Amino acid sequence: MRQKIVHVTEALGGGVLHCVALLANRQAAAGDEVLVLHSMRQDTPPAAKLNELFDPRVRREVVDMRTSIGVHDIVSVFRLLIALLRERPDIVHLHSSKAAAVGRIAARLLGITARTIYSPHGFAFLKEDISPRKIRLFLLVERMLHATGGHIVACSKSELRYARMLLLRAERTSLVENAVKLDEFRSGAHRTAGERVVVCTSARVTYQKAPWRFTRLAQQLSSSPAARFVWFGDGESEAIERWIDRDTVQVSGWIPAAELRRRLSQCDIFVLPSLWEGMPIALIEAQAAGLPAVASRIVGNRDVIVHGVTGFLANDDEELERYTRQLIDDAALRQRMGAAASAHARSRFGDTQLFRSYVGVYRRLLTPMQDRRLPAVTHALSHEVLK
Structure with missing residues (x-):
C-alpha cells in the first residue's frame, strides 16, 4: 500500500x-x-x-x-x-x-x-x-x-x-x-607525489563553521611550501571579508555537488572546525571520498570520525594545528587514514x-x-x- x-x-x-x-x-x-x-x-x-x-x-x-x-x-x-x-x-x-x-x-x-x-x-x-x-x-x-x-x-x-x-x-x-549516495564517490590515492598538499573544507561561510579558525590554521601552516588551503563554498560577502584571508585561503564560491565531489578527489586533508553540528554531511562526504579529517570535538563530528583511525578530533586550536601539520608532513599516514575513512563511510553512511x-x-x-x-x-x- x-x-x-x-x-x-x-x-x-x-x-x-x-x-x-x-x-x-x-x-x-x-x-x-x-x-x-x-x-x-x-x-x-x-x-x-x-x-x-x-x-x-x-x-x-x-x-x-x-x-x-x-x-x-x-x-x-x-x-x-x-x-x-x-x-x-x-x-x-x-x-x-x-x-x-x-x-x-x-x-x-x-x-x-x-x-x-x-x-x-x-x-x-x-x-x-x-x-x-x-x-x-x-x-x-x-x-x-x-x-x-x-x-x-x-x-x-x-x-x-x-x-x-x-x-x-x-x-x-x-x-x-x-x-550520502556512496556510489557517487571514488576514493583512493588522490595526489601525485611531490605536489603540494591540499587542505580543504566544504561549507557556507557562516559563524557556525568558524571560518576564522580555518583562516588562522592556513596562516600558521601555508607559509610552508608543502600545503595550500581551499574553502569550497560561498557566503555573504561581509562574512567572507571578515573571516577569510584570501591571501592564504582560496574560496571557490558555490559549486555543484558533482563538481564538489570531483574537487574533493583532488584534495588530501579535510578540516572542519565547526562550533556546533548535527551530523555534518560535508564531513561524511569527505570521509567517503577517502580524505583523512581533522575536526573539532563536538556533537556530530565525533560521531563521524574515529579518532586516530579515520582522522583526528581536536579539543582546541592548538590540537587543530598539530594534527593538521602531522597529516601534511606524513604522506603514509594520510593514505592509511584516508583508506580507513573510505571503508568506514561505506560500511556505515x-x-x-x-x-x-x-x-x-x-x-x-x-x-x-x-x-x-x-x-x-x-x-x-x-x-x-x-x-
Whole structure:
C-alpha cells in the first residue's frame, strides 16, 4: 500500500536540504506519494536548482516559516494546518527546529502526533551564537513540544543522547544517522607525489563553521611550501571579508555537488572546525571520498570520525594545528587514514541504510493503525525492507 508522506522544513538548504532530498527521492522511487512543504530562505537554492535536486515525482510547495519567533508563527501554523488537512498524510516528517515547532502544534491540533516525526539536524539549544537566555528558552520549548507527542529521530548518537537526557521521553526517540549516495564517490590515492598538499573544507561561510579558525590554521601552516588551503563554498560577502584571508585561503564560491565531489578527489586533508553540528554531511562526504579529517570535538563530528583511525578530533586550536601539520608532513599516514575513512563511510553512511532505517521507524508508527484498518494489506515500504 502506497503511503502519503509530507516533509516539512523551514531550512531547505545545506545539510537539511541534502537529507530531505535524499530521503524524499528514495521514498518516491519506492512508490510513496511525497510532498515537501518548505520556506525560501537566503540559503535555499532557487526553484530551478531544487527541481534538479528532487525527483520529479516529489511535489514541493512553499509555506512561509520564518526563523525568528513572532506573531507570524501563528500564520505559519494556520497555513500548515490547512495544508495537512488537505493532504491527509500517513506520516508527517518535520525537519529543523522551527518547522518542528510549527508542525508539532499543527499536528497536535489535528490529532496526528502519533504519526509525526521530528529530525532536529542539530538542536537549536546547542547553538553558540545565541545568549544563555535563548538557550534556556529553546530547551524549554523543545521539552514542552515533545511532551505533546511525536517521535524524535536523531541524526547522530550524540544528538540522540541529548534528546534522551534533556527531553525526558527516551521511549519516543530513535537514531537514523545521516548518509550520502556512496556510489557517487571514488576514493583512493588522490595526489601525485611531490605536489603540494591540499587542505580543504566544504561549507557556507557562516559563524557556525568558524571560518576564522580555518583562516588562522592556513596562516600558521601555508607559509610552508608543502600545503595550500581551499574553502569550497560561498557566503555573504561581509562574512567572507571578515573571516577569510584570501591571501592564504582560496574560496571557490558555490559549486555543484558533482563538481564538489570531483574537487574533493583532488584534495588530501579535510578540516572542519565547526562550533556546533548535527551530523555534518560535508564531513561524511569527505570521509567517503577517502580524505583523512581533522575536526573539532563536538556533537556530530565525533560521531563521524574515529579518532586516530579515520582522522583526528581536536579539543582546541592548538590540537587543530598539530594534527593538521602531522597529516601534511606524513604522506603514509594520510593514505592509511584516508583508506580507513573510505571503508568506514561505506560500511556505515550509505543512503540505502538511511532509507531502510526510516522505513522501520515509519512502520512502527503506522503498524497499530494498519492493524485496525487494513490487516490484510502489506505496506509497500515493507517490501523494500525485505529486499
